[in-house]
Amino acid sequence: MSYHFEFGWLLQYYPQIVKGILITIELIAIGGVLGISLGTFCAWVRALGPAWLKPVIAAYVELIRNTPFLIQLFFIFFGLPSLGLQLNELTAANLAMIVNLGAYSCEIIRAGIQATPKGQFEAGASLAMTPFETFRHVVLVPSLQRMWPALSSQVVIVMLGSSVVSQIAAEDLTFAANFIQSRTFRAFEAYIVSTAIYLALAILLRQVLSVVGGLIFQRRLTR
């Protein structure tokens, strides 16, 4: 083997790596919250909402779930300007992640809503609550709780998928790794270290979501 491994020099690129980590975290924080919010709205429409809106949401969900995130990102960043909508790379990255997670979490949350025992809807109705009041106060939180593991997995998947935003020059962790690699040609160290950081972020994210779940959901669901 003619290659000599060294990791010490990486320290001089510490600022880029830290910036990359922060951008990656920021992307999934915003993307996660807004994506799940969008997904909740879409899930409500598909499960309980007005009939005219259902095909619109269905088309959106099927389109996002059947095309690569990279292409969605390119379409938003490169394609939308020709419609007059110019976005900077971070905004485009955020938007792409929100739109992407929105579609996936829609299907997950919809499954949660549809697994709600019918009696819950009937109890809400018999207490004179409107369908939306029943959804908001009775159905929503248990639905989210039911699907929290699946939702958490999806958030982690989207966080790992965010590495692709480096391709539109958003300065995330992958961008930092590429930057270092292009300057030093020390590909292996740069990529191994960033991969390890991603792994740590993924594990950390899972923990955070588990704790958040524990805070929001007070009781274990029996059904």
Next chain:
Amino acid sequence: MIEFTVWDILRNLLLATRWTILLSLVSFIGGGAVGLMLLFLRISKRKSLRAFAKYYIELFQGTPLLMQLFIAFFGLGLFGVDVPAWLAAGLALIFWTAAFLAEIWRGCVESVAKGQWEASASLGMGWLQQMRYVILPQALKVAVPPTVGFSVQVVKGTALTSIIGFVELSKAGTVVTNATFQPFTVYGFVALIYFTLCWPLSKSSQILERKLNVAHRNH
């Protein structure tokens, strides 16, 4: 400036789509083979084998596919091995697919009732025979919908290989966009072609899932 017709654009994209399809098939089949081996390790009686499989899966599921591609392409090259883009792409996707398929299949095997293991054991079958004649056939039925569902992820995963220079549909999209300055149209078509490839697979997975649940309910 050269004027490009819609057909020019579409033709280039469709030609590149062949490589997307080929890479998807190679990754899925190769990943399935490696995944099967990984499955056996993951449910093996030997703790060390189980641990190896477990960490392998956690590694490949817990890191970005793009990073795996970079390491395969740039990283291996530094060992003096000249890695062409298609090889790096294929290898990375095979190992990535294997991890996910192994996990999906493990879930399916574990969903086979414990009583099946006990019954076949009490009939004197060894572990391999139990797997081959009793467990896998039952797990197979449950495994079809999610496996077909994952094939969609594989097709979408091939898009990332464009970043390490493999010429498939996404790469063609970038090249054509740079030539025509019509990103809206070009990436629009690219999305449409991916949709045409993926949507039938997604729908099949849903239909198979529904049929399976109907079968379960009739037990």
Next chain:
Amino acid sequence: MSLIEITEVRKSYGTNEVLKGINLDVEPGEVIAIIGKSGSGKSTLLRCINGLETITQGSISVAGAQLLDDEVHLKALRLKVGMIFQQFNLFPHLSAGGNVMLSQTVVKKRQKADAEAVARKMLERVGLGHKFDAYPDQLSGGQQQRVAIARALAMQPIALLCDEITSALDPELVAEVLAVVRELAAEGMTLLMVTHEMKFARDVCSRVVFMHEGKVHEIGPPEELFADPKTPELKQFLGVH
């Protein structure tokens, strides 16, 4: 003017007619037991009264107001008529107190403090004042059903529909729920109960309705119906020969 007037009500599921012309008038303060075989339409009739099922023909009016199938009328109806379910249907993510308070704050727009006071009072009334903070999964079936009753009472209904409210309970828990219902009856609450508890019907109810194949087959005070069933179907149902 009766409290609840059910006139020529018919209901079909597709081609299957489940209610074949029901006529029933309920006076204030009456306690009516609805008995019959499974599939006779008892629960369906009850669920039509508070709009959980829609009727195909006929009319239902509660306290003079017609039951119409739009959101506004349904809501007004449900504010007057409460329902208790066989499966309790408590909200698992809320405490007992939370369950009783929810509809008060959301629908009646009461202040949280007022709703809490009412909730505590209602839970006291069903004997569960000390369980205000307990969650449904910490309560026995009988306790859960009593919370469900408190929840319905908090809306101050003029009538309660009880759909086999003890059928899902272990035998030793049935008594505590029926005791609460007995008290409500004594206080003058109008009750319509689909039930299999014949002894309870005999003791507490003012009238018993026997349903058979979607029609009211026999109707009358419990002393008459149980002591002297007139039709062969009721005789068979009661196991009398």
